[in-house]
Amino acid sequence: MRPGGKGDGVVRLFLAGDVMFGRGIDQILPHPVDPWIDEPWARSALDYVGLAERASGPIDRPVPFAYPWGDALEILGQARPDLRLVNLETAVTDRGEPWPGKGIQYRMSPGNLGALTAAGIDGCVLANNHVLDWGYDGLEDTLDGLADAGIATAGAGRDADRAAAPAVFPVGDGGRVLLFAWGGPDCGIPESWSARPGRCGVNRLAGFSAAEGAAVARHIRQWRRPGDIVVLSVHWGGNWGYGIPGERRAFAHSLIEAGLVDLVHGHSSHHPKGIEIHRGRPILHGCGDLVNDYEGIRGHEAFRPELSLMVFADIDRRDGCLVDLWLVPMRIRRMRLERAGTAEREWLAGRLDRECAGLGCRLALEDGVLRLGAVEGDQSRPPG
Secondary structure: OOOOOOOOOEEEEEEEEEEOOOOHHHHHHHOOOOEEEEEEEEEOOOHHHHHHHHHHHOOOOOOOHHHOOOOOOHHHHHHOOOOOEEEOOOOOOOOOOOOOOOOOOOOEEEOOOHHOOOOOEEEEEEOOOOOOHHHHHHHHHHHHHHOOOOOOEEEEEEEEHHHOOOOOEEEEEEEEEEEEEEEEEOOOOOOEEEOOOOEEEOOOOOOOOOHHHHHHHHHHHHHHOOEEEEHHHOOOOOOOOOOOHHHHHHHHHHHOOOOOEEEEEOOOOOOOEEEEHHHHHHHHOOOEEOOOOOOOOOOOOOOOOOEEEEEEEEEOOOOOOOEEEEEEEEEEEEEEEEEEHHHHHHHHHHHHHHHHHHHOEEEEOOOOEEEEEEEEOOOOOOOO
């Protein structure tokens, strides 16, 4: 584990990929919604609890709100991040109807929002392909519930302007972290979910072309002021596979080169993907699922979807450059996060180092965590 201290003028971020507290996980928490779902292979969210119990053993229900975080809470306490940011991939509602034709339906009860506050989550990205699983009523309940819980949101809103607005977090003496969030067209977000004037929805990109990048740059430029740290959170790509299209890399590079983005927080894949450093700024191409209810589902064992990562990044407020980056390997068992074992850490280290090498940097296992090592190319400041 990295030491808790950090230098003056440094902001420490905790970042996670998909946190999927709906469906099966909602059912083991104290106040679950009606378990009925209308999926091709299941009619009850309790079916997913049954799969996990058959795979790993019984879960004594109901569990406390802190239960899904497990060992992650101790790790967060040691690291003491200034901000805790996740992609919340579920609607928070006990009403609404499943979106027509949507094969997977995630929702958690508003009564279970304590599962987010138990980990001190500061901000939730909502620009993803599950936030409207239970319709516009479900999204409005999600926005209301998170606001009532004191959790900021980005990437969805009651109209296009509010969906595109960043979450703004004060840090230090007059500093700010701005969290912008967009959902891509290649991760299952229907075009019909796009927020519009007078209609709630998702802040959705039509693509990752140079023109789209220029439009994103114009929008960020309206908000960014000197001394800000800007996090761009993007839900992009499919669920499985390590490939990263050149168009997505160019999109991220252009925003960094324009001096507008200091960290790209990518997610959508159910497993972690490669990381690159461009001009001293990290691009997390896929953080993977941190928490989900997939335990016991078979078919993608080669990707080890039971393994996940907690990502920590130290950013210098003076110039926006990365100071340090480390990743804590975890595993999901009985719908709870545990520290990964030695063999699991080594597997993740080998696989991710292979993927990072193709992007110009290396990862190494050090004291049980993955540390960013050598960085190739034109870097304004190598981390470490």
